[in-house]
Amino acid sequence: MNKPPLWTKNFLLNSIANFLIYLVYYLLMVIIATYAMDDLQATPSEAGLASGIFIVAGLVSRIFSGRLIDKVGRKKMIYVGLAVYSLATLLYFSANNLSVLLITRVLHGIGWGIATTTTATIVVNIIPTERRGEGISYFAMSVTMASAIGPFLGIYLYDHASFDAILVVSVVLLVIVCLAVYFLNVLEVTLTEEQLKNMQGLMLDNFIEVKALPISIIGAMVFFCYSSIISFLSAYTKEINQMDAGSLFFIVYSTAILISRPLTGRWFDEKGENFVMYPSFLLFAIGLVILSQTNQGVILLSAAIFLGFGFGTFSSCGQAIAIKKSPAHRMGLATSTFLAIAELGIGIGPFFLGLLIPIVGFRGLYINMAVVVILSMCLYHYLHGRKSMRGI
Template sequence: MQIAEQERIASPTFVLAWVVSFLQFVVFYALVTTMALYAVRQFAASEAGAGLASSSFVIGATLARIVTGHVVDRFGRRRVLLVALAVVVVSCALYLPASSLPALIVVRMLHGAAYAFASTAVMAAAQSAIPASRRAEGTGILALGTTLATAIGPALGLFLVGSAGYGWLFWTTLGVTVASLLLALALGEHPAAAPAPTPDPAPAGVDHGEALTPGEEGASEVPVEHPAPAVGFRLRSVLHPAVVPIAGFMLIVGLAYSGVITYLDAYSVDRGLTAGAGFFFLAYAAAMLLMRLTLGTVQDRRGDDVVVYPALVCFLAALLLLATATQDWQVVVAGALSGLGYGTLMPAAQAIAVNAVPAHQLGAGISTLMLFADVGLGLGPVALGGLVAAAGYGAMYAVLAAALVVGCVYYFAVHGRKHGRNGTAAAR
């Protein structure tokens, strides 16, 4: 009975972390879909200025990722999460008085940096609450929050702007961030549970959920977190060597996805496929939601390759379909395929990354993965802009499909060839 209790995913820590993460993603998507047009309408920004107003969030987040892992592991997940969420609340409040484009860009960068710390800390907290034998399954459930936010966030932002104006959008996102901060205060404050035996030591580089298993007198159902000893800032704190290979794979995948989220709107207008583009992310979220609960279990039991390779094929098909689409339904199908593709690859890679590091280095492992993914998402549009201008959207998506093939070969070389057949349960 005690073992079954330890193996459950839906612990109070995990549930609270899931909700906090979901609320942060809702705010992110609600603002990112409306910020460029807001900059144009409010400050008469140029196209470049509007793009910077939107992407400055990612710039701030990417710069912060350099130190988030070290800070989270050094000072503790809960402490960093609370401070970061407090800064997020301040950032959201500053959208209201921001009276110029430079001020808006500074607020966006501050929000992005605080979000990077909060997301790393909350994901580390959630991952620490997932039993090692159900790592991919739990990571998939955690990713469902992102999936739902992908559909709810943009819809909420566009609805508020269209019906009530930007002021209501900023007040609503501020309220959501305050709610997430209040919920985060409850993390780690649950009553004590009966102590359980301490698990056997795990081999280096494999997280067996030590931080979650109550093993000492006075331990609670929520793990007692012990911040890492005070050590100097090192390169390993920024780029955990065990995670860099899979993170490099996600940089390529993120580059491919950046062409979707950045240029889908303009692409649909250029080809007269705006109706299909309107349902793209709804199809994305629906497809991922249907498959995510089962794919994590499959990855745990049958290995990473069984999930990663089909996801790559789906994402490749989505990019090729976008490159050649002439009808709205093709864009909708591409959205569903993107959900099965990119929407599956990110949580699958996160499970691989978490299993590659010990429990006390979860922050460094997660921040390494997200740093590389952010670089791909953030720098991709800059590199692709010239390609779109020179050759058009069809050629851009074709080139991204080719890049994804390179990513597949890279994944095989760095992970699939030796470790791809081992699932979490098998590793344990």
């Protein structure tokens, strides 16, 4: 029996748009703190605020946009997100003091949150239902590719050109995004009067999809552990004199994700979520243990492979579970619920883990994170895995 096509025009256009939106995010994220300190004379804590406030604004906008996507219309919402995102990008040109930069970062985060939540919702209806796990895994590769290219390109342009050069590239990329969205055919959802009535007011379930909460909470724990890598790997590799291997870490990590996601997404659809989720926890935990014991470059890069297989599988398949558990007319809310709550782990992780490092050191940090991942697997089994085994 032939499977329905996955690589359609709409799937490609939506994936390209998502890739470019994230590419602009990474271009600026990696250098914004340095720019604030070098050009605006900000203190390190103020520079950290300029970096982190973007994520906070994005998380808040995800919660509110998830509620509005199907009420306002998906294509309208992505245009709203892109309008705010583009306006903020242009405002960077006049961000000549810290206050203006912080305001710009907030607006930029809001636009990013709306746009990326909408593209993630749109793709669900583009993907055939029986290939949803596989399709979301391929779609998530657009973020992986952006995370591999964006930091390198951002640092290169900042070192060899200027901050304004990064902004010009970002504006050009956003023009391409707008063109891709213009030619994108979006399947809109028609809500019934009862569904519209239920979405009125400030009740909790108008902002959060309750059925997506279990996997989202587990996601917050897993993403919390991942924050130990993105926040402290550079300092760790410097401490153990493995900076050369450290510079290749995320390239190897991203390659592992690109290789594994098509396979794990297909297995998700054909063999069920438990078949891929339990190994993802174990591989992530093994990667953290290897990372904690690193004393050679080859060991560091082998950890990157395990971490890519483990975390990469969880992040895409976790989103697929959130959508699978939720009603069709609340896919936008399910998407925003998972992304917002899971990414909260990345938002709060660096602060709390930074308090832990002076006590246990970097090696102790990664061992502790491996334990948290195993605890996350146990929670997954209790909240979801055992029910899935019974077909509940």
